[in-house]
Amino acid sequence: MSFETITAFLAMGGYATYVFASYGLTALTLGGLLLAESRRHRAWLQRQGARRRSEEA
Amino acid sequence: MWRWFHQWGSPKFFYHRSGALIPVLALASGLILGAGVFWGLLIAPADYQQGESVRIMYVHVPAAILAQSSYAMMAVMALISLIWRLKIADAAVQTVAPIGACITLLALATGSLWGKPMWGTYWVWDARLTSTLILFFLFAGVLALRNAAGQSQTAGRAASVLAVIGLLNLPIIKYSVDWWFTLHQPASFTLTDRPAMPFSMWGPLLMMVVGFYAWFFLAWLIRLRHELVKRERRSDWVQQMMKQ
Numbered sequence: 001m002s003f004e005t006i007t008a009f010l011a012m013g014g015y016a017t018y019v020f021a022s023y024g025l026t027a028l029t030l031g032g033l034l035l036a037e038s039r040r041h042r043a044w045l046q047r048q049g050a051r052r053r054s055e056e057a
Numbered sequence: 058m059w060r061w062f063h064q065w066g067s068p069k070f071f072y073h074r075s076g077a078l079i080p081v082l083a084l085a086s087g088l089i090l091g092a093g094v095f096w097g098l099l100i101a102p103a104d105y106q107q108g109e110s111v112r113i114m115y116v117h118v119p120a121a122i123l124a125q126s127s128y129a130m131m132a133v134m135a136l137i138s139l140i141w142r143l144k145i146a147d148a149a150v151q152t153v154a155p156i157g158a159c160i161t162l163l164a165l166a167t168g169s170l171w172g173k174p175m176w177g178t179y180w181v182w183d184a185r186l187t188s189t190l191i192l193f194f195l196f197a198g199v200l201a202l203r204n205a206a207g208q209s210q211t212a213g214r215a216a217s218v219l220a221v222i223g224l225l226n227l228p229i230i231k232y233s234v235d236w237w238f239t240l241h242q243p244a245s246f247t248l249t250d251r252p253a254m255p256f257s258m259w260g261p262l263l264m265m266v267v268g269f270y271a272w273f274f275l276a277w278l279i280r281l282r283h284e285l286v287k288r289e290r291r292s293d294w295v296q297q298m299m300k301q
Contacts, residue, residue, distance in 0.1 A: 002102055022116050025167065037276055037279040041283040044283065052299055
């Protein structure tokens with residue numbers, strides 16, 4: 001481990017704002033894009049299914 | 058070779074075969090990125106000059122590498138779409154562009170967050186930063202052209218032409234740090250030379266690069282499969298699939 005205490009880790013040598021903002025932004029971008037893509041596909045499939053059912057009814 | 062090319066060029070074949078890759082890529086990207094973040098954030102040493110701020114490198118460099126290679130991939134697909142008129146290549150261009158644009162923005166944003174403590178400013182109009190901003194505009198331009206005039210073939214061809222022309226920007230980004238005086242440091246990785254940094258630093262960096270690529274192919278595959286089903290919704294194979 002590069003840090004001896006959790007406080008040292010959280011302080012990041014005085015660069016905590018920049019380091020954690022970078023990682024947070026990355027997690028938000030990568031996670032958000034995947035979630036949005038999956039939801040979009042699922043919603044589209046549901047809409048198509050509903051349309052098909054209403055046509056058949 | 059040509060048989061393989063034609064098989065994978067068929068939307069139906071591609072959709073059915075590529076589905077199996079999604080769980081594999083999801084697992085691989087989750088594990089590799091998780092391990093890479095742990096290694097880069099907790100185990101890798103601080104830099105003797107930049108201190109702990111160097112940990113931004115483990116997200117900034119993979120984002121920058123992925124931004125450029127996703128553009129190269131989009132341009133190759135655009136060329137294939139222009140020459141062979143493959144439907145799947147046109148769909149690939151349309152689906153890579155938004156992901157590439159987001160990753161380029163991420164590279165710019167993390168670069169700014171690294172620049173502030175190191176250079177004293179979030180942004181400077183130097184060659185590397187400006188050419189990367191142009192890369193973002195190229196992605197946005199391709200996306201805007203592709204979505205202009207609905208889903209017409211003309212819009213597809215115009216977007217493909219722009220994507221191919223935009224390839225000229227990639228060597229400018231790569232060599233901008235050599236051709237001009239810039240604040241930006243030289244490349245962290247090259248394919249020919251040994252890394253200047255120790256393994257304890259390039260190990261997690263390489264892991265993050267691999268993780269970013271796995272994530273990219275996962276996100277792109279989900280988007281491309283969605284686009285293919287949407288485009289082919291009136292075909293028999295999609296109708297059949299919807300029934301099940």
